[in-house]
Amino acid sequence: MVVRQTDKLHHTTDEYFTIVRCNVCGLHYTNPRPSPAEIARFYPSDYSFHGATPRWRELLSRLLDWCANGQVAWLIGLVPAVGRRLAARVRPRIPDPVLEYYRRGGQGAYLDIGCGSGRHAHYWGHASSVGSCQRFTQVAGVEASAAARELLAREGIDVWGDIDQVPLGRMFAVIRMNWSLEHVHSPSRYFRFIAERLLPGGRAVIAVPNYEGLIYRVAPDCVELPIHLYHFRACDIAAYADRFGLVVKAQHTFSYPEMFRAAGDAGLLPTAFADYGDIFWARAMMRSLKPFDDAGWGNDLLVVIERNGL
Numbered sequence: 001m002v003v004r005q006t007d008k009l010h011h012t013t014d015e016y017f018t019i020v021r022c023n024v025c026g027l028h029y030t031n032p033r034p035s036p037a038e039i040a041r042f043y044p045s046d047y048s049f050h051g052a053t054p055r056w057r058e059l060l061s062r063l064l065d066w067c068a069n070g071q072v073a074w075l076i077g078l079v080p081a082v083g084r085r086l087a088a089r090v091r092p093r094i095p096d097p098v099l100e101y102y103r104r105g106g107q108g109a110y111l112d113i114g115c116g117s118g119r120h121a122h123y124w125g126h127a128s129s130v131g132s133c134q135r136f137t138q139v140a141g142v143e144a145s146a147a148a149r150e151l152l153a154r155e156g157i158d159v160w161g162d163i164d165q166v167p168l169g170r171m172f173a174v175i176r177m178n179w180s181l182e183h184v185h186s187p188s189r190y191f192r193f194i195a196e197r198l199l200p201g202g203r204a205v206i207a208v209p210n211y212e213g214l215i216y217r218v219a220p221d222c223v224e225l226p227i228h229l230y231h232f233r234a235c236d237i238a239a240y241a242d243r244f245g246l247v248v249k250a251q252h253t254f255s256y257p258e259m260f261r262a263a264g265d266a267g268l269l270p271t272a273f274a275d276y277g278d279i280f281w282a283r284a285m286m287r288s289l290k291p292f293d294d295a296g297w298g299n300d301l302l303v304v305i306e307r308n309g310l
Contacts, residue, residue, distance in 0.1 A: 018030070130152070213292075213297055248304070
């Protein structure tokens with residue numbers, strides 16, 4: 001056993017769950033894992049990526065992100081109350097491989113596995129969501145939430161509840177798993193699907209929490225249990241890719257201050273982390289985190305995998 005923890009983030013249960021490490025390959029996983037039939041009860045009813053997002057809220061979020069990370073932040077930060085609110089939005093600028101592919105003229109359909117309601121792409125926001133990417137190409141999604149699938153279907157987007165339901169003839173130039181691989185019961189199924197459904201030269205974009213990241217080195221129990229079933233490192237993703245004939249083309253780790261504050265607020269880190277400073281403090285912290293990011297110790301891991309062949 002590596003650690004033992006309960007649900008301190010969503011408070012859906014008082015049960016405790018353990019993370020163990022495979023003695024053969026070193027992969028960390030939750031054991032025992034909630035079954036596919038029972039996992040839904042550990043997701044809160046208001047889980048943010050499953051619901052609809054009003055257009056005005058999307059625009060406001062993008063404006064606040066711009067204010068927090070642009071040059072104007074130094075001026076806004078002079079107002080303490082505003083500076084403290086914007087501090088939560090201070091993040092490094094990580095290029096989105098999906099948008100880069102299509103903006104550079106890439107062709108072919110796009111599939112987002114774990115796409116939520118299609119209005120938000122986690123770290124990259126609305127601009128990289130399934131709904132937004134319709135301006136580039138034909139899009140589709142796989143999403144376990146029935147409510148989210150209903151919202152996507154209303155917009156005319158093909159969406160399935162599981163990868164097994166994707167029609168056999170559908171192939172994709174880009175497949176993304178955006179902080180969803182850690183939620184699945186069998187990662188091998190998804191890597192096999194990627195290997196079979198990527199067009200030659202296509203790419204898979206996988207983002208997951210990095211269990212070699214600084215926050216997990218400080219506190220290995222700082223995890224989103226029990227809905228995170230696997231806890232990946234870069235070497236784990238590379239091993240899965242190699243097993244299914246895929247090639248890792250790029251990888252990058254990154255961190256941002258808000259993750260430490262949220263963990264402190266939830267009791268997963270010492271309470272000192274929850275005592276948040278202003279936007280100047282957040283930017284200084286992000287600069288301090290960059291050497292760890294560059295060394296592969298960032299708290300999030302982004303990997304681009306390609307299928308070779310003609």
